[in-house]
Amino acid sequence: MSQLLSEYESLKILKQPQAIHEQIYFLEKALLATSDTDQFDLYKLEKDGSSRLVVPQVNDFTGNQEHLFYLKNKQIFQLTDDGIMQQLTFQSGEILEMQAVPRAEAVFYVAKQVQLDPDKQWVSELRSDQVGQVTYQLRCISRTGGDELIQTFSGAIRLLDVLNIEQVLLAQQLPPSELLLGQERLVEIEVKSKLLKIFSNRSILKISSARYSPNGDKIISIATDQSYADGYIPQLFLFDRLIHKNIVQYREEALPWRFDDLQDSMFHQIWWLDNQTYLFVTVFHGHNRLYLADVTGKKELVSDEAQMIKDLTIVNEQVWAVLTKPQRPDYLFNLSTHQTMYDPNLTKQDFKKAQKYVFRNRQGAILDGWFYTNVHGQNGPTVLFLHDQLHGMHGEAFNWQIQALLNQGMNVVTINPTGTSGYGVNHFQNDFLLAPDSVVADLLIGLTVAIQQHPKVSDVKHQLIFGAQAGAAVAHQLLIQSNQFLTAVLTDPITNWAQWAQIEGHAEIGHQNLEKQQQLLANSMIWSQATWTSAVGLLISDTMTTQSQGLHQYLKQYSVNQSPKIQVFTWSKQVGNQGELDQVKIDQTKVMIDWFLRYGKLNILTKRLGKLSL
Template sequence: MGATQLTALRSLSQPVILAGQLYAAQSYVDDIANDYQTDLISIVNQTATTLATNISQLTATEHALFYQQAGQVYRRTGDGQATQLTQTSHKIVSFAPAPDGTKIVFAVLVSDAEAFNTVSDRPQVRHYTKRRYKADGVGFIDEQRHFEVHEATIAGETRRLLTTDLPVQVADTTSERALLIAQTTTEDADELRSALQLLEFGTGDITPIVAEVAEVHEATIAPDRRQVLFIANDAQYPNRRVASLYHFDGEATTIAFDQEELLEGPDSDIVVQNQTRHVRWLDNDTWLFETGFHGHTRVYQGSATTNQLLLDTPQYLQDFAISKGTVILAQQDTAHPSQLLALDLATQATQIVFDANATLQFPRAEKYVFSSEDGSPVDGWFLAAQSEGPAPVVLYVHGGPHGAYGDAFFWEFQRFTEAGYNVVFTNPHGSTTYGQDFINAVVNHYGEQDFRDVIAGLDVALQRFGEYIDANQQIIIGGSYGGFMTTWAIGHTSRFEAAISQRPVTEWLHLTGASDIGYNFVQDEMGANPYTPAGREELIKRSPITYAAQVKTPLLMLHGEYDLRTPIAQTEMYYTAIKTLTDTPVEMVRFPQAWHGVSRNGLPNLRETRLTVMFDWLQKTLA
């Protein structure tokens, strides 16, 4: 079987229904532009027709479709008439249409700052006074920026409703008021906080629904225009608190669901357009929401008194829409990149309504469960090499550490199997979709039970799938936290024949001041203050670079030169240490114009090149 190029894949998201007609956003790689393209498509009899290109944030009311295109918001009716609603030179960060479809409310970022990578004949200096002054994938933050909230009607009238110095998002709106998610602390704060607010159009008054929590993620207004559902997390555990579903009945707020994790699901490397909502109203009394559970996604029907599980299958849901007793699910699993399913709420039966990748076939990963050292179950998956006879095995460690692998499609894993490698991936302690205690287990204990979990998961795979595996050719690969785990592992064991670290953390002291999230992340995750003698001692002990002299495993290091999350110096320092202290083969590959997410949303040519680099290096190293 030949290599499946990234350009062959289609990703579906943001399904919507207007007057019984199904629409969705379909994303793919534009090979000529070396970028990602998202089209608005209509689907009839499992056939898609493109209606508009270069769109994002597709949503709908009973009366029209709404989406962003070329930096502006458009309204499109069922007869195909498209009307531009905004005329702004500023970046629209969010918008929401009123239920009657006659207007939208949108928020813009007003900034004169040059882009992170701007080249000028007469460059200007940058001044900063706040601790958080940069963001990966964005660049430097303009301290003079502000945000505005505007209203735009289909009649062409626009008015400004609010100006604020702190970030604000429009979560939802009615004809009378807008629901806002507003940041309440500056970039100087130890932790960012946000509030959920109602902005009255007539008076301009702002009423808080939730005065301040750690973070509000999304919110939606009921058809009765009084109730609100929202997803948020409190400040109990900074950086790692599980989000819950809250219900505001017009007077008081209660927790509607907190038994499983909201907003969390298995990682996928083919998602281009992010999910718009994880909770939607069915009527004034009931709603649907999704959760992450043990590496896959569940769907529940909820109310003020009950929560009923509707769908629990090995899959990852990218979004969903509701219409007259039917739920349209944008779904993927380990063997299938993306398709739309129809779920009948009465019978709970599902059927495929559109397959964006009908001509492609991929092997399915086999899930297995093993015991951690404390007896708790840990999930693992095995994806067999598409080759004859025993093949090398790759142990792939996910990032985060508060992320998860699972029942989702991973193009990179499929490419490894096509190249003749088995792939083992696990969710060690610290992973999401298993609850707060499982997440907390890694905090202050990086490189302990989590390290032993990933090794145990590989050992179990060697036993269960031994007929497929050449046990003499074991490889460890990981990115971000997975890069930390890779460099940590080769400093503590010599069992691997090869290792590939990507955008790793190798030295915690440097990360504290250099990363866009460094200070808060290191404090919260490592439990050590790098600006005290005791804290420095602890962080040095927890840094993979401390054990560089013990490394005997040949190592390939990959890093993006724009990375502001784990800056490229993390790789440079470790590379230099290996070169200086050992004669172990080590190679560094730098990716220009690449942020931290180069493997998920980086330039398509670099994503393809990245795999070629790894395959070529492994072939040479394992020969």
């Protein structure tokens, strides 16, 4: 078991391909890196298709036609033509993001500054909600012009795009007094005059990404507004300076969304080709579609394959992208010529392909899912995989946890819920809490259809469930209402939505009645395993997710001592950084597979993981 996931720890993920000075640069890191999650290695693509390490352990990089800059050890450096790495900034604050100025040897960047109260002696004395002590600076730096402060903001800003040395596009957080108007607004700052121009409607709530057209007359953005009941459906907007209006260009299919973590953006998924046409990516039934559109609203579907398009770029007037497929982790692909340009995982493994299937629910609506056949192609158990993240929910996207299950002879089924990208907070609030019986019925029908379509590899008597966070609540409800599952593993369940929202930075659920949801969860889904029909379950949670502490107390008092139907594991050490969190995920996966394979032999688990609190 110690070598079970070693093959996945060596897999590589790619990010940010960019053409700089007629060379292709990109970021690369191990899929399960144990170091700082924000640290990537900067590589250059050689003509023979190999790669050469340029700078190790960087947090970000940017460039234009001639110059390359990178962020390392909280400072910005420039890589000169002769290979010298010159430090440009000497910031005491945290540099959040940066972007090179086209056709100039300069970089705009955002720095977060924290002013300590003179009465406070330690940073730990500061409360996280004391936002008045934090400011955000927009700055510009170059080798010749020094480090210039452009403007200071009291609320958070994000750097969206740079047109030239004089015009910068920002997402600006509105002050608390204006939050009823929206959470963010799209603004342009004129560097010389310090004038802010507002480019978004008053109904805009959150801006994911935005890009100038080459001449700057128009701006394409992905943002959410108040036109939907829950207010959080991303749409594609076009802003035209001539009429000074934001017009909805596209809303038919889901759009990729950039989350609050600045280092974990959804990469570049909108791109101008010229002043009239642009490319954009959508999420459609578990895979990405690529569209070509123009400013009049006309669009053409140019790519519709079972793949995730993670990052677009233009190289010599050709469209390149970082792609991910079921049988193939990240690789760099030329969409214009249909050629693989670089594949860091080419010789690592031969993954099986997921098969998409469709079925009708009780109301006659068409739903779809994915069936992964185990790598041995032999009869084995089937795991219903309920996850809260896009990359974990959809069958076309490479997922190392799914691959680990497949390598152990298990099949995996994922079922795409309607309207959302996974079994996360949005699905939980808008679908599951309102109609849990309907969600459970859809999943049971979808799983049954998948198994019936693959009788040679599916052992009907061995049906299992894996559920994470909100997906764990869905899995629990399945165990209550059905007796067809042999066992289940539930990881990091969310029992306190208010605390979860604060920890994860999801302010958008603040408008919901959290107390009502909390009560519903407590009354109907609080893991009362006595109501489970037959299954034996394993609950895993690490102590970083403090929202689960109350759940452990509940289980210790009412469940574990009364019945062997559920066992609880919690990591005993605090998780201090993303590297440790990644290791927790690896350990959780090992425990999950052990539980599925050895069913209830807890002594094996405790010997491997060492000190655990039960």
